[in-house]
Amino acid sequence: MGKPRRDMALFPLFVLLVAGILFVMPAGAQEPVSDDDVNRVAKDLFCPVCENTPLDTCPTAACQDWRDEIRTQLAVGKTDAEIQQYFVDRYGPRVLSAPPREGFNWLVWLLPVALAIAGIAFFARYLGGLRGKPGAEPADPTFTVTQGSAQAPPPAAGEDDYVSRIEKELRE
Amino acid sequence: MNESISTSTGEMDTSMPGTTAPQKKSFSLSKALIWLGVAALLALLAWGLLKAGETRPEGGASAPEFTVQFFDGYEWGEKEASSLSDFRGNVVVLNFWASWCVECRIEAELLEQTWRRYRDQGVVFLGVAYVDAEAKSLAYLNEYNITYPNGPDLGSSISGAYKITGVPETFFIGKDGTVSRYVLGPVNANVLTAEIETLLAQ
Numbered sequence: 001m002g003k004p005r006r007d008m009a010l011f012p013l014f015v016l017l018v019a020g021i022l023f024v025m026p027a028g029a030q031e032p033v034s035d036d037d038v039n040r041v042a043k044d045l046f047c048p049v050c051e052n053t054p055l056d057t058c059p060t061a062a063c064q065d066w067r068d069e070i071r072t073q074l075a076v077g078k079t080d081a082e083i084q085q086y087f088v089d090r091y092g093p094r095v096l097s098a099p100p101r102e103g104f105n106w107l108v109w110l111l112p113v114a115l116a117i118a119g120i121a122f123f124a125r126y127l128g129g130l131r132g133k134p135g136a137e138p139a140d141p142t143f144t145v146t147q148g149s150a151q152a153p154p155p156a157a158g159e160d161d162y163v164s165r166i167e168k169e170l171r172e
Numbered sequence: 173m174n175e176s177i178s179t180s181t182g183e184m185d186t187s188m189p190g191t192t193a194p195q196k197k198s199f200s201l202s203k204a205l206i207w208l209g210v211a212a213l214l215a216l217l218a219w220g221l222l223k224a225g226e227t228r229p230e231g232g233a234s235a236p237e238f239t240v241q242f243f244d245g246y247e248w249g250e251k252e253a254s255s256l257s258d259f260r261g262n263v264v265v266l267n268f269w270a271s272w273c274v275e276c277r278i279e280a281e282l283l284e285q286t287w288r289r290y291r292d293q294g295v296v297f298l299g300v301a302y303v304d305a306e307a308k309s310l311a312y313l314n315e316y317n318i319t320y321p322n323g324p325d326l327g328s329s330i331s332g333a334y335k336i337t338g339v340p341e342t343f344f345i346g347k348d349g350t351v352s353r354y355v356l357g358p359v360n361a362n363v364l365t366a367e368i369e370t371l372l373a374q
Contacts, residue, residue, distance in 0.1 A: 047303065048303050049303055049338075061272035062270065062272040062303055062304070064272075065271070065272055065308050066305065068305065069305045089326070089327070090326060090327070091303060091325075091328050092327040092328040092329065092332070094328065107216075118209065
């Protein structure tokens, strides 16, 4: 008989405890991690199993596991960069959408630029060569770097022969 | 005038009219730079092709060295990490697997049974979890009651060294540290036992 009464007496305490948890917990808890949050990190990662498919759109089980891992890490407050580093440490730099700018990887970033510059230089020289050929019209009259002979004053009589010889050699 | 010609060609120095020696020197330098660039590009391309053409070690090729950091509870003795060379003198069955891999589940129980059968005869089974989330890996190992040493493929370095293209893949490594053969897909009992027996007899 006495025991149920004691339980009844404890009931208000229980209610207070539950209410306290309900009110206090949301204030201290993290915001729920949305799919958008997960995909924000996942879009810059690639699972090695499914090449060329970003993690945010890959439908395989392996990628689903990775997205779950991202969600777990976001939930404990890890930053996007920290999560990316975790994946790099665990699975290697090939999980990144772009190779990190370090060591041999610099070649990937610099080679296209170097090739572009070389291509432009080659094209400029080619235009200069065209311009020097008899009967060829200047490709761009405003392109002064390669227009030396067109922009310069006419040669002095003594130099005429010499210039002609050089231009002939150049044409050959 | 001379200056303008020099600028227009980018390769001639006409400061000494009547001579052609400086012209040859400058021209050769630019040509050499171009050829050097082309050679470097070709070398890079060749290196890439060679790397891409590398295949899994087998048929007596030396097994690539690696170090595996074991999962908690799946260590080799007291060691938290081991290198392949630590097992020299043992027959090593190196198995790549993943918890998301359906075919790995086909061979999981067989691998564990065979390990228990041969563990006291100088045979070591090593499991390497490929591209797998650790929590899922541990759940998988627990599900199949696997007891042999297992660890993640950190940085995908081990799978890279063995040139695997998927999971499961199993490599048989002899006492001398050479790979006798590899099996793509789930390994069956006959192959597993026969290969271990052959390597133990060597």
